[in-house]
Amino acid sequence: MNKIKILCLFLAVILVLPVMASCTGSKITSTVTLTFRVPTEEVDEDGNVKYDVKFTDKITVEGTSNNKPNVLQAVQLAFAEYEIDYELSKDGTYIASAFGLMEQERTDAEKGYFDFWECKINGQLSDAGRQSVTEIYENDEIVFTWTSDYKTRQDTAAVQTTDPNADTTGIVHSDDTTVPVDSAEEVA
Numbered sequence: 001m002n003k004i005k006i007l008c009l010f011l012a013v014i015l016v017l018p019v020m021a022s023c024t025g026s027k028i029t030s031t032v033t034l035t036f037r038v039p040t041e042e043v044d045e046d047g048n049v050k051y052d053v054k055f056t057d058k059i060t061v062e063g064t065s066n067n068k069p070n071v072l073q074a075v076q077l078a079f080a081e082y083e084i085d086y087e088l089s090k091d092g093t094y095i096a097s098a099f100g101l102m103e104q105e106r107t108d109a110e111k112g113y114f115d116f117w118e119c120k121i122n123g124q125l126s127d128a129g130r131q132s133v134t135e136i137y138e139n140d141e142i143v144f145t146w147t148s149d150y151k152t153r154q155d156t157a158a159v160q161t162t163d164p165n166a167d168t169t170g171i172v173h174s175d176d177t178t179v180p181v182d183s184a185e186e187v188a
Contacts, residue, residue, distance in 0.1 A: 030140065032061065032137075037053045039051055039052075057078060059078045070135055070136060087102070094119075101117070111150045112151050112152075113148070114150070116147055121140050122140055
């Protein structure tokens with residue numbers, strides 16, 4: 001009887017260990033430099049734009065092998081630590097507002113304008129997508145730059161739309177060249 005209890009306990013441990021190992025994941029930490037900056041009207045002697053740095057600090061972000069540290073986690077951790085107000089996008093995947101600057105879009109007759117916080121990691125735009133899925137690694141430099149840009153509008157006034165329910169009847173032209181004869185003229 002004692003051997004059966006020991007065998008059952010051994011089997012239970014063998015079954016539970018892989019489940020526990022898959023749930024915990026190994027701990028990963030990334031210490032990164034995080035900077036938020038806004039361009040000024042000034043340029044340096046090489047013609048490069050000067051920036052007003054609003055925030056810069058080294059941040060350590062913890063994650064697991066299943067949930068690796070990402071850009072958004074680093075920003076949220078830093079802003080919580082320094083009590084900086086910010087807003088996320090409607091879908092909660094990137095920084096939409098910080099330091100009193102909020103993303104926006106506007107148009108005129110020819111162009112569409114947009115302002116936003118552009119994020120570069122080690123000088124490169126991420127190809128992973130939103131900040132919530134862009135992984136970060138040890139010693140990465142994350143720089144958010146307030147950016148204003150524009151694109152030519154694709155929906156110009158030259159494109160006209162028609163109402164499919166509009167009345168399109170009017171004069172119907174025919175190829176008939178005969179003239180109807182007046183009945184009084186025929187009798188004469």
